[in-house]
Amino acid sequence: MSKVGTPKGTRDFSPSQMVKRNYLFNTIKKSFTQYGFMPLETPSMENLSVLTGKYGEEGDRLLFKILNSGDYLKKANDEDLKAKDSKKLIKQISEKGLKYDLTVPFARFVAQNHGQLAMPFKRFQIQPVWRADRPQKGRYREFFQCDADSVGSDSLLCEVELVQIYDDVFKNLNIEGVQIEINNRKILAGIAEVLGASDKLVDMTVAIDKLDKIGKEKVLEELKERGFEQDKLEKISPLFELTGSNSEKLNSMKEFLKDSETGLLGISELETIFKYTDKLGVETLNFDVTLARGLDYYTGAIYEVKLLDGSMGSIGAGGRYDNLTGVFGLKGVSGVGISFGADRIFDVMEARDLFPKNLENFLDVLFINFGDESQDKSLEQLLKIRKANLRAEIFPEPVKMKKQMKYANAKGSRFVIMIGEDELKEDMLALKNMETGDQEKVSIERAIEIISK
Structure with missing residues (x-):
C-alpha cells in the first residue's frame, strides 16, 4: 500500500465523483445565467495586500501565505528571525496568498476594470478557494465556491433576486428541508447602539456568529470576556430566543430598536425584501436576528443557508457590502452577493442519494475489438457514431470478450457493438443493449x- 496521499483537508475526485460534481455545478450555473449573471475567473493567488484586513482577525489567520520565490529569507530581518516574530516575518518573506473567498478578488477586479464594465455588473464564479482551517466533516482546506454578485446598484431587488436563485437551485437539486436565514448588519449595529456598545460591534458580531457552534451560554461568556457588562448581557439575551413569524419577529425588533435610526433602517430593508419574496412564493426565507456573518465587509442584508435537520453546517452564505471596492480606490459602488458551498452540498446529495442514476454512464457505446478486418470496420463505423454526437470508443486490443465486456460495464456503456464475420459479410452490426441484454442485427x-434515443 502506497504511503503517498493528498495534504490534509484536500481530496482527489474520481471520474464517478466528477460527473456528479459537474452536474451540481451545471445546475447552479444554469440558474446564474437565467438571472443574467456572466462568467468570470480570477487568479488562484492574490497579493496579500489585497487579501489581508478584509475578513476580520480570524479570516486573516486562516489565509494560506505563499513564500516568495527563490531565497525567501534574503530580505528577512535577522532580529525578527531570532525572535521568531512570525507577524513581522511574514511581510518580509511572503507577498502573495491563496484566495480565501471569491468576493474580495471580485471587488479588486471591479476596481481595476470599472471603466469597461456596464453597471450594474452581474457576474458568477465557480472556482476553488483555500483556508488554513482545521479539517473536519464538511470543512476542507481546499473547496469550491459558486458565487453570484451584483455591483453598482443599491436596489433591494438585487437581494430579492439572490434569494430566488437560492430557492430555485435547491429545488432543482431536490434538496428538501432548506432554510435561508436572513438578517441585516444595520440591525446588529442598532443592537450595539441600543446597548451603548457601538465601539464593540465587531466583538459582538464575532461572538454571536458562533451561536450555532457553542450555544447561548458560551456566547454570553465570550461577550463578557470582550467587555460587555452584565446589564448589557441581560438586555441582549432575549434576542437569542426570538420566536414567531417573520413579521412578528421584525415587529419585536422594531420595539427593541426604537431609539436606533440605523437599526430601524435595517428592519425597513428586510421588510421590503420579505414583501417581494412573499409575493414571489419563496417560503424558505427566515429572519434570524442572531445571524451575524463574521466577515467585516458586510454592511446590509446577510444570508446563510442551513438544513433544518442539522446534518450539515452552512451550505450557502452572502450579503450586501457597500464599501468593499472602496478599499481598492473605487468609492460609492455597492454590491451584494451569495455563495453556494458546493462541497458540502455535494456531501448532502451523496448522503441523501439525490444524484441522477445515469450520471455514471460514461459511454453510449463500446465497439468490441475482434482484430484485423473487424477492427478496421469498427473504426470506420466509430467515426459515424461520434459524428452523431454520441460517446463511443473501441477497446484498444483484441483480447477475450469477457475482459472487454467487463470494461464496458465499468464505463457504464449503454450499448455494445460487435462486428464479427457474419456482420462483415452483411455490412451490419450486432447491437447489444447492456441494460436489458437484448441483442439485434x-x-x-x-x-x-x-442509441440516440
Whole structure:
C-alpha cells in the first residue's frame, strides 16, 4: 500500500465523483445565467495586500501565505528571525496568498476594470478557494465556491433576486428541508447602539456568529470576556430566543430598536425584501436576528443557508457590502452577493442519494475489438457514431470478450457493438443493449437511431 496521499483537508475526485460534481455545478450555473449573471475567473493567488484586513482577525489567520520565490529569507530581518516574530516575518518573506473567498478578488477586479464594465455588473464564479482551517466533516482546506454578485446598484431587488436563485437551485437539486436565514448588519449595529456598545460591534458580531457552534451560554461568556457588562448581557439575551413569524419577529425588533435610526433602517430593508419574496412564493426565507456573518465587509442584508435537520453546517452564505471596492480606490459602488458551498452540498446529495442514476454512464457505446478486418470496420463505423454526437470508443486490443465486456460495464456503456464475420459479410452490426441484454442485427443508421434515443 502506497504511503503517498493528498495534504490534509484536500481530496482527489474520481471520474464517478466528477460527473456528479459537474452536474451540481451545471445546475447552479444554469440558474446564474437565467438571472443574467456572466462568467468570470480570477487568479488562484492574490497579493496579500489585497487579501489581508478584509475578513476580520480570524479570516486573516486562516489565509494560506505563499513564500516568495527563490531565497525567501534574503530580505528577512535577522532580529525578527531570532525572535521568531512570525507577524513581522511574514511581510518580509511572503507577498502573495491563496484566495480565501471569491468576493474580495471580485471587488479588486471591479476596481481595476470599472471603466469597461456596464453597471450594474452581474457576474458568477465557480472556482476553488483555500483556508488554513482545521479539517473536519464538511470543512476542507481546499473547496469550491459558486458565487453570484451584483455591483453598482443599491436596489433591494438585487437581494430579492439572490434569494430566488437560492430557492430555485435547491429545488432543482431536490434538496428538501432548506432554510435561508436572513438578517441585516444595520440591525446588529442598532443592537450595539441600543446597548451603548457601538465601539464593540465587531466583538459582538464575532461572538454571536458562533451561536450555532457553542450555544447561548458560551456566547454570553465570550461577550463578557470582550467587555460587555452584565446589564448589557441581560438586555441582549432575549434576542437569542426570538420566536414567531417573520413579521412578528421584525415587529419585536422594531420595539427593541426604537431609539436606533440605523437599526430601524435595517428592519425597513428586510421588510421590503420579505414583501417581494412573499409575493414571489419563496417560503424558505427566515429572519434570524442572531445571524451575524463574521466577515467585516458586510454592511446590509446577510444570508446563510442551513438544513433544518442539522446534518450539515452552512451550505450557502452572502450579503450586501457597500464599501468593499472602496478599499481598492473605487468609492460609492455597492454590491451584494451569495455563495453556494458546493462541497458540502455535494456531501448532502451523496448522503441523501439525490444524484441522477445515469450520471455514471460514461459511454453510449463500446465497439468490441475482434482484430484485423473487424477492427478496421469498427473504426470506420466509430467515426459515424461520434459524428452523431454520441460517446463511443473501441477497446484498444483484441483480447477475450469477457475482459472487454467487463470494461464496458465499468464505463457504464449503454450499448455494445460487435462486428464479427457474419456482420462483415452483411455490412451490419450486432447491437447489444447492456441494460436489458437484448441483442439485434442492425445497420449503422439504425444503430445510431436506437442509441440516440
